[in-house]
Amino acid sequence: MLTLYGQDLRSRLLLGTARYPSPAALEDAVRSSGTEIVTVSLRRETAGGRQGGAFFELIRALGVHVLPNTAGCHSVSEAVLTAKMAREVFGTNWLKLEVIGHHDTLQPDVFALVEAARILSDEGFEVFPYTTDDLVVAERLLEAGCKVLMPWCAPIGSAMGPQNIPALRAIRANFPDVPLIVDAGIGRPSHATTVMELGFDAVLLNTAVAGAARPALMASAFAAAIDAGRQAFEAGMLEPRDFAVPSTPVIGKAVFA
């Protein structure tokens, strides 16, 4: 069982809601993934309109926990403002905090991230910070009040999969009791299995599912891969070794056959 800010969850997959071919495709993906948390960007869909956010209605109707995010925010003040709007729209203190430092690569601005995390935690937000795999930044985020960390394993949308396994191991080893969610960079189910085998608590995905030819099928593939990685971690894996070890004992076998 995974617990995030006091909320118990069965699924270890968090799903983004952007860039699906249609709302119906999004709903199918959410259902087949078994996810209990979806992330929603607040920036552009809030433009208004007669329906007062038909897309948000659709998200609420999914019946899962909503984790609003500050995607596209480039400064502390922008992120804090967006966070407050999100709290009003969705009635939740949960917030995926994203402060972008570089327009093109969408790399997090970790300095602004820590500052915004401190401000928002002080105001009662339960912050899920999207960060790099830097150990010291992780420490600062925890000091700022975060109880969950979401390191990337590669840049957003890159589909490259885990690029720095030692860094991911180091974060896991240093913060054994902090829920750690790999956010961004996962391209295929085997990537998700890999990070779950490292002992990460959950995986957050968007493009890998939304951009698949059949998003719902990919969502269930990821759900299975994440389960497999988690079970493997709990079961305890063999460490690789340099020489062969027979799986059947050789002692007592007829050797003159």
Add this chain to the structure above:
Amino acid sequence: MRVLIKGAGVAGLCLAHELSTRGIAVTVAERTPGFAGAASWFAGGMLAPWCERESAEEAVLTKGVGAIDWWDDALPGAVSRNGTLVVAPPRDAGELKRFASRTSGFDWLDAAAIERLEPALAGRFREALFFPGEAHLDPRLALSQLRQKLADRGVTFIAEMGDGGEHDLIADCTGAARIGATPGLRGVRGEMLYLRTGEVELSRPVRLIHPRIPLYIVPRGDGLFMCGATMIETDDGGPITARSLMELLNAAYALHPAFGEARLVETGTGVRPGFANNLPRVTRAGQVITINGLYRHGFLLSPALAAEAAELAVAPALKGDAA
């Protein structure tokens, strides 16, 4: 039989054409004179069923593939059958492969072949996808010409949206105006702009693939280019945002730097009506037939939807006559 069509966007006019072709007396009620309220006025006018298949359901391809001939028959000379060119910046070459894996009906082009098709893009892209079967039209010209053709045929255009009392059948083609009234219908905002420059010539729609800011540019002739379009989940039809304008212009500039010196002659916003699966519907309830949910496929799917609606309109009447 007399039919009142509500809505004079692309769906309403296509239906008027289908019905009047079948000898049915048609009146078209427009909410506002001209087309300014219709999403079709802001459309790209790409007849691109193969490209659209990248993110749309198979039905968009199967129902859309006949649209090119339909428009060519209805308005001879209005359709340019020059195909579609799809390019990506070198660093996003993987996106082009992804696009190719989701679509069919294309050829891979190398730099030399791109230059033969569109000399203005010479040296700018190493590879491209070319969809030779696709076509495009000027939506504003097509709407005006179709309206004129219908008027010449004796179709009446009226300004008010009455209850259709003196008609046997009402066809609701009011699109986004039904948002809030039709369950499940939502608006998807699309912002677009027109650029004018004499420094670039294109013969066909060009799509620039970008992971976040996809762009299409459709040449309208005389140095005019339509650039679109954003896809934002809201029915807010207000003016284009600074961010969208910046992103569309950035993408146009990436396609060709000469667009940086072009004149920005118009910006516009249309609200596309869409159902959850982004596929359109034709329904009949009593004496009301409804076409809606054309999403971003108004010019591509209206011909097929209008034909379905016309069959729905005619079929029960025939049964009634036989009885």
